[in-house]
Amino acid sequence: MFDPSDSEVHASPAPSRRVLIVEADGGSRGNPGHAGYGALVRDPETNAILMEKAEYLGIVSNNVAEYSGLIAALELAHEIDPDAWILAKMDSKLVVEQMSGRWKIKHEDMQRLAAKARSVVNPRRVKYQWIPREINKDADRLSNEAMDAGIAGVPWKGRVLPGASGTDTEENGKAAAAAPADPVPTGRLHHLEIWVPDFPRAEASLGWLLERLGYVRRDSWSSGASWMGAAGYIVIEAGTDVAGERHERTRPGMNHLAFGAGSPADVDLLARRAASHGWSLLFADKHPHAGGAGHYAAYLENADGFEVELVADRS
Structure with missing residues (x-):
């Protein structure tokens, strides 16, 4: 964990000052x-x-993108708590060494971005740490999502994150507990x-897709997890009671899940990205109108036989 009293930070921190990692x-x-x-x-x-x-x-260099990510991350941290001590983690050795003052910044564009x-944040309250790319996977994911969206000509859509503000979470929790819970309307799907x-395999495909659609992971246990969405929650679970190795969607029972996924361009982008997360496109010869001429959707299937339909909004 970041120690703000580290000798590399040339200031004496206030004992109550918050620490944030970017x-x-x-x-x-x-x-x-x-x-x-990507910044977080x-x-x-x-x-x-x-x-x-x-x-x-747009079209810029890798170093400009790295510095732009750092600036955005510092701005987010400042928004949460303008007085916080910050540990900035990046896999760019160049940015870490330059911002730490150990390497000179020769390029004019880099000098401007470093300044x-x-x-954004007083440099005396920021410490920089290089981390391997595989540890920086969340920021890497975000940067690739941004590039994918930009190339596709659609805006990047972020996830809904719980507890994202710098407000007093204890007081917020008390207020939420005191407020009566809204009753679930009769007939509405509860969960x-x-x-x-195989839960890890399902988590890698179904769990990933739910989070891209705006669901937030709520609870986790050894054999499963739940994700909360706008209209209830979805549980994915494995266990000894599960019979068989693969879901058969053509048998009586559930055939598939269908989710609204934004514009046609959003549907196309998500379907392309899903291919690297265990999903394959169904009815490719009829895509994107496998459900009819006036219905724009992508039908996907994962390794366990579950089908998901990503439906575009009607324009």
Whole structure:
């Protein structure tokens, strides 16, 4: 954990000052090429992501994207708590060494971006740490999402994150507990429980897709987890009671789940990205109108035989 009294931080921290971790990454496909960044703020005590952001930058270099990600991450941290001590983690050795003052900044564009980063948060309250790319996976994911969205010509859509503000969470919790819970309307779907033969495999495909659609992971246990959405929650669980190795959607029972997924461009982008998360496109010869001429959707199936339909909004 970040120790704000570390000798590299040339100030004496106030005992009550908050500590935040920021992680950032930038990428450029071609360098220079289509570029984007990902930035997030993490709570060092719970490891929870408090805020995240991604942005497509157009055609710029990788270093510009890396610095842009750092600036965005510092801005997010400042929004949460302008007085916090910050540990900035990046897999860009160049940015970490330059911002730490150990390497000179020779390029004019980098000098300008470094100055902007220093203007967001007092440099005396920021410590920089290099981390391997595989540890920086959340920021890397965000930067790739930004590039994918920009190339597809659609805006990046972030997830809904719980507890993202810098407000007094204890008081918020008391207020929420005191307020009566809204009753679930009669007849409305309360939750859906899906039994799977292999939870880690289902989590990698179904769980990933739910989070991209705006669901937030609520509870986890050894054999499953639940995700909360706008209209109830979905449980994915494995266990000894699960019979069989694969869901058969053509048998009596549930055939598939259908989710609204935004515009046709949003549907196309999500379907393309799903291919690297265990999903394959069904009815490819009729895509994207397998459900009819006036119905724009992508039908996907994962390795366990579960089908999901991503439906585009009607324009």
